[in-house]
Amino acid sequence: MRFEQSIPDRRLLFDPEELTLREYPRSFFRGDTVRIARSLIGAWFARIYKGQWYGARIVETEAYLGAQDSAAHSYRGRRTPRVEPMYKDGGHLYVFFVYGMHYCANVVTRPQGTAHAVLLRAAEGPQGTPPRLLSGPARLCAALGITRISSGLDLLAGNEMRLLFSSGPKARIGTSARIGIDYAGEAKNWPLRFFDEDSPAVSGPARLRKSEIPGLMQEL
């Protein structure tokens, strides 16, 4: 059971022809991690399973800055079998297992060997799906059927999982400290969480669902 592929939720079925989605170039994922974390608000995570497309629009992310970031699994260059996918080139998937029951998915950023990543914290399913279905990193993985067997997968190689640019309306982006990293000392206050201020699917306590500075627009 533990190493089996997990089936995506039927409610995430969508028609890719109805959206304007296109691949990111590899160079995008080799860029600045914070900028990528912000840019991915509005992007689509897609999974092709048995010939059908499942997917969701990302509404919340967090940046993890590698060796210098005490909240990151790659802090101080830690390199173990679990974390190994973080050291791949930008655009790969890093999935880890926490609390004995949940998975969390990250997109690796920066060039190979840097071990930066962006945690996918929440997403909105296609029109009409319950806002809580993908609200939180573990729920997002559960709904899309992401497990450890997909850790290390290249999201840009026409694989069954892909991250796609969506040319939709620009979101109002809120910023806050990251969630669930009380152990991280100074780094716990770094403003590395980004979210769509108008999405009902954003996770976390209510006070972290509005920008800390109301009305502030974040530019790319």
Added chain:
DNA sequence: GCGTAGATCGTCT
């Protein structure tokens, strides 16, 4: 809305 407790096991020390 808020805070707390318990679940449950892979991973690293």
Added chain:
DNA sequence: GACGATCTACGCT
């Protein structure tokens, strides 16, 4: 042997 990049249920305000 300790501890999670979490979630749910439950009780209180």
